[in-house]
Structures are given as C-alpha cells and as structure tokens.
Amino acid sequence: MPTSCTPAVERIARVLAGRQISQNGGGNEAHAADAVDAAWPDHIDDAYAILHTLREPDARMAQAGDVAVWRAMIGAVLERPVRA
Known part of the structure; x- marks a missing residue:
C-alpha cells in the first residue's frame, strides 16, 4: 500500500492554508506555494480538530473497512503531535 512521507496533520494543514490563500481554493494568490509553505503551521490546530472528528x-x-484499524490509524x- 502506498504511504505518504508527509504527516497527515501537515497535509491537512496545507490543504486548509491553500484553501485560504490560493485562487484555486478561494484565495487571491495565483502562485501560492511559498505562501502555503509559510502558512500551514497556522492551521495545525484545525487539522487536529478535523482528525479528532x-x-x-x-x-x-464502517461498512467499507475495519473500524478497529481505522481507529488505530487515526x-x-x-498520539504524536506535529509541530512546525
């Protein structure tokens, strides 16, 4: 199974930052990569809130897979906080 080298919390935080900054997500910047790189740490708490949910x-x-595995993965x- 493919896995990401980037922690899930960081990936979620980057998506949240991109949605605010990038034109593709409703923001104003056409080229937002550097701004997202700088801003994603500001969205870590929101990313954790999403994961808690x-x-x-x-x-x-639950019908699609093993609930115990899902709970263990989340x-x-x-259990391992990410801080930028």
Missing part, C-alpha cells in the same frame, strides 16, 4: 467512522465508512496520528 474523524476518530469514529460513520456507518458508510489514534496513531493523534
């Missing part, structure tokens, strides 16, 4: 899968998610992210 996802700790428990909904019914559709739990692993929440």
Whole structure:
C-alpha cells in the first residue's frame, strides 16, 4: 500500500492554508506555494480538530473497512503531535 512521507496533520494543514490563500481554493494568490509553505503551521490546530472528528467512522465508512484499524490509524496520528 502506498504511504505518504508527509504527516497527515501537515497535509491537512496545507490543504486548509491553500484553501485560504490560493485562487484555486478561494484565495487571491495565483502562485501560492511559498505562501502555503509559510502558512500551514497556522492551521495545525484545525487539522487536529478535523482528525479528532474523524476518530469514529460513520456507518458508510464502517461498512467499507475495519473500524478497529481505522481507529488505530487515526489514534496513531493523534498520539504524536506535529509541530512546525
């Protein structure tokens, strides 16, 4: 199974930053990579809030896979805080 080298929290924080900054996400900057690189740490708390919400899968998610594995995977992210 492919895995990312970038922590999930950072990936989520980068998406949140990009949505505010990039024209593609509703922001004003056409070339936002450097701004996102600088801003993603400001979104770490929001990323953790999203992951806390996802700790428990909904019914559709539970039907698609192993709930215990899902909880363990999200739990692993929440146990190891990422700080920029």
